[in-house]
């Protein structure tokens with residue numbers, strides 16, 4: 170760390186962090202794509218429609234313009250700050266915004282090529298957002314050369330932009346790293362140069378005026394290093410070593426100092442909710458299947474759950490008057506002490522289905538306030554794959570435990586580790602965490618696991634897949650973690666591929682129950698699905714046309730990569746459509762700001778990668794547009810499930826590009842027809858022509874599982890009655906091989 174970094178570090182002790190807590194509601198920066206902030210054309214920056222010969226990414230000007238407009242503020246203005254100014258960082262950042270800077274200059278990209286798959290590497294889209302752990306393990310080595318703003322967070326000269334480095338982009342697009350799109354348990358801040366640059370050519374040349382674009386010179390061409398992996402101590406910087414050294418480690422780069430603003434404390438905000446929709450009652454007609462032995466009967470009302478008065482009062486304040494099917498079945502199962510794998514359509518109340526019985530149990534057992542315990546030993550651990558989702562679950566836990574002595578705490582990557590610890594030591598009965606941060610906390614012995622009675626995996630299929638599965642396995646074998654016989658393990662998702670169900674056996678008691686509400690992996694029927702055949706070069710035009718028709722209704726636009734999210738968001742802003750974006754290369758602060766701006770309607774369009782595909786419950790999202798289809802049908806189901814929630818209706822429009830999406834034709838046809846949607850003839854034709862005899866769908870584009878997979882192996886399922894219909898799974902003894 171250089172002198173400036175050290176000095177800044179010194180000025181940013183815990184006291185500063187505390188100070189940040191005290192002024193949490195400070196406006197950190199301007200919204201990401203506030204329409205009025207864009208003075209289009211200031212530098213002749215018209216957005217060039219991509220010629221047919223170029224790729225989706227072939228748009229240097231858009232990138233430049235975006236930087237120009239969206240806050241890669243001039244290195245000049247910020248870069249020369251005196252180190253002593255660090256304590257003004259919030260104010261600076263407020264100002265920084267999307268200041269029109271000179272940083273990226275008007276010089277264009279003379280020979281710029283942003284082409285996918287161009288091995289000469291001007292711009293390639295090799296970094297899928299959904300990076301797995303291997304990618305995560307390399308993330309420090311891949312972090313960006315130019316610091317993507319958030320100057321209050323990073324430390325060191327790189328953070329301060331030096332002279333002309335690309336900084337000050339508060340709220341602008343974070344382009345600097347390739348951290349895991351999913352939970353990035355960052356013990357450290359994005360170094361922005363400290364660990365070498367993926368984009369060194371972007372470094373300004375002194376005054377921030379230059380956005381250099383060389384099509385040669387670095388060996389990889391123009392916008393150098395966008396996909397470069399500059400390995401700088403790879404293993405040292407791996408997730409694992411981060412867990413070991415983490416934020417207190419001294420080799421990991423600048424500390425993450427971001428402390429999320431505390432959620433509002435007033436009762437109205439805590440219980441704020443949106444209305445159930447006209448189709449809420451139709452949930453009752455969905456077929457429910459329960460498999461496994463001795464399933465307790467479903468309950469039909471909240472009263473039957475026999476919850477304590479405070480819980481009932483909280484349920485009422487949350488506006489819940491009637492149980493959803495997954496709640497009817499899951500609540501008695503969990504109250505009965507059984508392990509559970511539950512699969513129900515998106516937006517149908519799975520969160521409350523596990524929170525309410527857990528809270529009821531904790532209350533019944535007479536939990537005492539844990540704030541004065543030396544070592545916090547949560548009774549419940551909830552894990553989810555993304556930061557925003559785990560935060561949402563935490564807010565639900567906080568809502569339902571309001572007025573009780575049960576204390577929920579949330580911790581996730583991208584936020585200050587010390588802050589998480591301070592929250593935990595104040596008492597922690599329910600710990601909501603993303604996996605990496607959880608392992609970090611456990612490895613540092615900040616919590617004990619001996620008291621864990623409930624382990625909840627939300628989005629369980631994602632939590633058990635190749636990305637997070639190994640971490641989950643580590644979690645259950647951590648010292649002190651009660652064995653599966655001694656704890657209750659609960660898994661929830663809208664999708665559960667067969668192979669993942671099989672893996673789940675390792676986590677669950679052999680006699681677990683499986684609840685399937687409707688078709689496992691099926692799409693929510695309240696979402697009207699439309700599939701349009703659109704080639705990649707026509708997508709942007711089509712998108713604008715659709716968004717103009719939509720007007721101000723809240724819309725999520727999904728794209729496949731982080732970089733494309735930047736491009737499309739920039740493009741839409743240039744089209745004067747107020748847009749913000751969320752993806753894994755953005756700072757946590759920016760991600761939260763983006764979500765906030767979208768939630769409140771300030772930016773009615775949110776361009777997102779799959780980081781926002783699962784679980785997010787945002788009021789009034791009327792449309793989902795799959796600008797790019799995802800690679801699997803399950804992901805499609807989750808994405809379109811951001812609309813049409815809780816009985817409300819929604820619309821999903823997906824661009825199907827026959828060049829790249831044919832593998833999805835068959836599962837799409839199935840999802841559409843199962844959800845009673847129109848299936849376009851052309852899609853059926855493609856599905857038919859790409860149909861592989863005996864296709865079982867276990868790879869990309871897999872067809873979802875239709876049942877509890879135990880039945881496939883045991884072949885002896887039967888039905889029991891639990892309200893609608895149900896089935897009985899094999900004798901648990903037969904399932905021993907799962908253990």
Ligand SMILES: Nc1ncnc2c1ncn2[C@@H]1O[C@H](COP(=O)(O)OP(=O)(O)OP(=O)(O)O)[C@@H](O)[C@H]1O
Nearest residue numbers: 489491492493515516517518519520663784786815
């Ligand atoms: N019984 C109920 N009555 C009214 N509203 C409910 C009820 N249960 C849940 N909700 C509301 O429905 C919305 C969706 O719930 P939730 O987020 O738990 O869905 P989910 O099934 O977990 O969705 P996803 O699969 O997308 O994660 C939330 O706003 C929640 O507060």
